[in-house]
Amino acid sequence: MKKNNKKGFTLVELVVVIVILFVLAAMITPVILNYLEKSHETTDLANVRNAYTEVMLAAIEQDTSSPLYTSNGTYLSIVPLKQKKDDWALEEEKLVVAGISSSDTVHWLNKPRAKGKCKVYYMNGSMFFNWSGEDHINSISAADFLTQKILKKILGDAGKYPYTVINSNEPEEQNGGTKKFLDYAKKHGFDLNDYGAKTWQIYAKESTSSSDILSNPAIYWSSVDISGSDKLGTRVPVMGYRDGKYDVYYAEVVKYNIGTDNEYQSFRNNFANVTNSGGSATFQFDNYQEAKKKYDILLEAYQNNHNLSYDDIKNNGLTK
Numbered sequence: 001m002k003k004n005n006k007k008g009f010t011l012v013e014l015v016v017v018i019v020i021l022f023v024l025a026a027m028i029t030p031v032i033l034n035y036l037e038k039s040h041e042t043t044d045l046a047n048v049r050n051a052y053t054e055v056m057l058a059a060i061e062q063d064t065s066s067p068l069y070t071s072n073g074t075y076l077s078i079v080p081l082k083q084k085k086d087d088w089a090l091e092e093e094k095l096v097v098a099g100i101s102s103s104d105t106v107h108w109l110n111k112p113r114a115k116g117k118c119k120v121y122y123m124n125g126s127m128f129f130n131w132s133g134e135d136h137i138n139s140i141s142a143a144d145f146l147t148q149k150i151l152k153k154i155l156g157d158a159g160k161y162p163y164t165v166i167n168s169n170e171p172e173e174q175n176g177g178t179k180k181f182l183d184y185a186k187k188h189g190f191d192l193n194d195y196g197a198k199t200w201q202i203y204a205k206e207s208t209s210s211s212d213i214l215s216n217p218a219i220y221w222s223s224v225d226i227s228g229s230d231k232l233g234t235r236v237p238v239m240g241y242r243d244g245k246y247d248v249y250y251a252e253v254v255k256y257n258i259g260t261d262n263e264y265q266s267f268r269n270n271f272a273n274v275t276n277s278g279g280s281a282t283f284q285f286d287n288y289q290e291a292k293k294k295y296d297i298l299l300e301a302y303q304n305n306h307n308l309s310y311d312d313i314k315n316n317g318l319t320k
Contacts, residue, residue: 040083041090051077051120052098059122076121087111168200169264197221218242226253235308237298246291248283
């Protein structure tokens with residue numbers, strides 16, 4: 001009987017091999033995952049290009065019977081995204097669809113979200129790609145979220161919520177309305193983060209009898225975080241949606257419920273320029289994109305000094 005002289009691996013050798021394999025896996029895995037993510041994004045771009053072709057053809061032919069035609073006169077296609085991470089892994093030079101690149105902040109809006117959607121739509125003679133899935137607040141979303149009915153549904157017992165305004169900076173202890181509204185709205189596809197809103201106010205009235213604040217449902221927001229004490233008294237750019245139009249103006253940062261446990265800071269909510277009792281917005285636009293361009297001009301002026309000076313207000317056609 002022959003003696004088997006072959007030796008197996010020792011325990012130390014096996015441990016060394018396993019460690020080497022783990023190190024190699026740790027090095028290779030991110031590369032593979034990044035490659036897979038880029039592959040998903042490439043597929044998403046291809047799908048969006050196909051949607052662009054379909055939308056443009058329907059728009060050129062003015063085909064109002066097309067399933068892409070919407071009630072507000074736009075042509076829209078919604079593309080589900082396959083990518084599994086927020087933002088882009090692809091190089092910027094590859095982020096181009098039909099000659100529109102990611103550097104075009106007017107027609108290429110926001111950044112994609114993991115397993116999100118891109119809205120491809122033709123509106124007012126232009127094509128837009130909104131990678132967050134939201135294009136603009138419209139009459140449908142306003143009817144869903146800017147009413148007392150929906151606030152009562154969100155908040156439950158109406159007796160606990162006697163106000164017609166929700167401010168983003170209200171303490172949760174005051175009524176809990178802010179968090180509940182955000183959670184409910186986001187769950188139903190209406191996310192204020194899509195608009196860059198860091199500070200916002202919701203107006204939802206049951207009647208038009210009062211003239212102290214807006215008598216029609218409205219939403220106003222700013223991309224400026226005004227929670228710091230150094231922001232008090234400064235003037236910030238504000239955008240709003242009301243009666244199917246978009247308002248752009250400025251508002252002063254003030255405190256509410258001073259001296260109480262419910263004290264909070266927000267922009268002034270009397271909106272002298274946008275009340276329904278004879279006033280009008282300093283700037284008012286029919287579509288979100290045009291309003292956003294004006295808002296960005298004001299925002300750039302604000303960012304120079306973290307305040308809109310009276311010269312900024314005058315030079316940009318705003319009234320003091």
